[in-house]
Amino acid sequence: MTESIRNADVLIIGGGLSGTMLAVQLLRLPGQRRILVIEPRSELGRGEAYSAVELGHTLNGNAARMSVDPDNADDLTQWLTDYIGAGGWPQSNQQHVPISELFPPRGIFGLYAQQRLAEAKALSASTVEHVRAEGVDLQVDADSTLLTLDNGQQLRGTHAVLATGMFPAARTPQTESSGLNAAAVDPWDVQAMTQLDPQSTVLIIGSGLTMVDAVVSLEQAGHRGPIEVFSRHGLLPHVRRQPPSWADFLAADHSLRSPRQLLCEVRRQCRLALAQGIDWQAPLDTVRAHIGRLWSQASEREKRQFVRHVRPWWESHHHRSPPLSAQLVARLYEEGRLRIRAASFKGLERSLSGVSIRLRHRGEHAISEVSGAALINSSGIEYDWRRVARPLPQQLLKRGLIQPGPLALGIAADVSGAVLDAHGQVSQRLFAMGPPLRGMWWESTAVTDVAIQAKALAAKLTHI
Structure with missing residues (x-):
């Protein structure tokens, strides 16, 4: 019934x-x-x-x-x-x-x-x-x-x-699958990472906050081998600090509308802060309250300009890493265990020994191949x-x-x-x-x- x-x-x-x-x-x-x-x-x-x-x-x-x-x-x-x-x-x-x-x-x-x-x-x-x-x-x-x-x-x-x-791209089935998720280890699955050879090479696609989480997971799982990170622009998230307050310059000037105008003024404000010995994150953090207004009033062309030319830098500067996680990433980078390179993911092949991925490095036309014992999809949100x-x-x-x-x-x-x-x-x-x-x-x-x-x-x- x-x-x-x-x-x-x-x-x-x-x-x-x-x-x-x-x-x-x-x-x-x-x-x-x-x-x-x-x-x-x-x-x-x-x-x-x-x-x-x-x-x-x-x-x-x-x-x-x-x-x-x-x-x-x-x-x-x-x-x-x-x-x-x-x-x-x-x-x-x-x-x-x-x-x-x-x-x-x-x-x-x-x-x-x-x-x-x-x-x-x-x-x-x-x-x-x-x-x-x-x-x-x-x-x-x-x-x-x-x-x-x-x-x-x-x-x-x-x-x-x-x-x-x-x-999350790492956990979401997609209508046009590259096979990445089927071959990848979940960025947050510490238990699965304990099954890897601690000295093996791990490949990571994406360099944002999900990558930071993946590195934390690997560390907690006891991984001590090389970590190779690939993303289109090769940018790491900055560490989040607690800067002092800064004048809300966008509240005082609504004529700043286009991505180019906004970018120029934000850079100017950050230079002013640095010249005064103040953290550049202070003026950047004032922008946060105006994003909804700026985005909704922008034209379709301006939105596309922002996504194409500004987004990677906005993400790395605004969506910042918590201090303890950032310290771990910085330490592994300084030790030479973690490397980050600007490259686009083009495909993969699985093998008995792990996985090989095909990449096009930034500024190059040829496709190269990199192998590792495991792969993590840290490409963010779908x-x-x-x-x-x-x-x-x-x-x-x-x-x-x-x-x-x-x-x-x-x-x-x-x-x-x-x-x-x-x-x-x-x-x-x-x-x-x-x-x-x-x-x-x-x-x-x-x-x-x-x-x-x-x-x-x-x-x-x-x-x-």
Whole structure:
């Protein structure tokens, strides 16, 4: 007999940090609502980013920057103070800094998000239930949304929210596969890395923060051999420091609009800071608050210019590495164990002794080959939903319920998060938040960005 359809006011598709933060904000609002959070993992609040169990896999922002409460920037600092005071995370004293400047392990941050959800549930007339399954199809009509799960069950919601989080390239099946993931070791799987010969050569594709995590994993697994890193521009993330405040020069001058104008002014401000003996990260950090405005007002041509010419440097300078991880990478580089080269990945072949990859080094036309005992895919996040070979994204595209966002980054939506269908119509029932809106705001993955989105979307959903 077919199981009856379960009903809810809001279906939150994805129970990582984005979905959990939205649930918290809905719980805090007056009224009584039934909220179902659909998440295949056993716990809410963790998702891909905060399911890490190794203490060495830390946030890349300090506690003062990572509050899940948009109304209290010190929320994580306050929670950590209590957590450490109660005996949690005894290793924190090794960083020798105030609690606000600590870089907590991502697993502990996931615990923080879970506790804030539990507290909101205890004080609310609304209910949140975790449905442990994966959504594989969605239908939307004028009155409701109907989500089909991988176990055949169906859920009906007055509204549905795509809070799917990020699709790490290392863990995401792709519609056009190069075979990279099938041959690669998971960047965060320390146990799998313990099976490698400790002195063997490991190859890494990509040089961003996922690569930093992979190097930490290798170190914790006892690997002591060479690490060869390849990325198109050969840029490493800078280390995150705690610079002093700097005047918000973009707030004072809204005439700075194009990527070229912005780049020139940021460089000028950084030179001014250095001339005064101030860390260049100080003026750069003031840009963060204006990224959404700058990106949304830019033309399609300007956005393409930014992605093509500025993005690699923006990523390496802005998405910076936590200090302890950066120290490890710097030490291995100085020892000659870690090398980084600018090269594009062109393919691979597996063998009994490991893997060989084909590369085109920057400035060269010939294809060269490099061999190692293991390969790690650290190429970052897959934002193009057309390339994500998962049932729900593919079905949403097939049904025309979504369309790619600007530059194929995530999906298109209006400023409130209401999704645009294939014909450009704004949905009254289907919404998105967090990483799926990368193309709308450029920076739509940081905790503070998602926290602000969660509060605004919760208010909209309760007033429609």
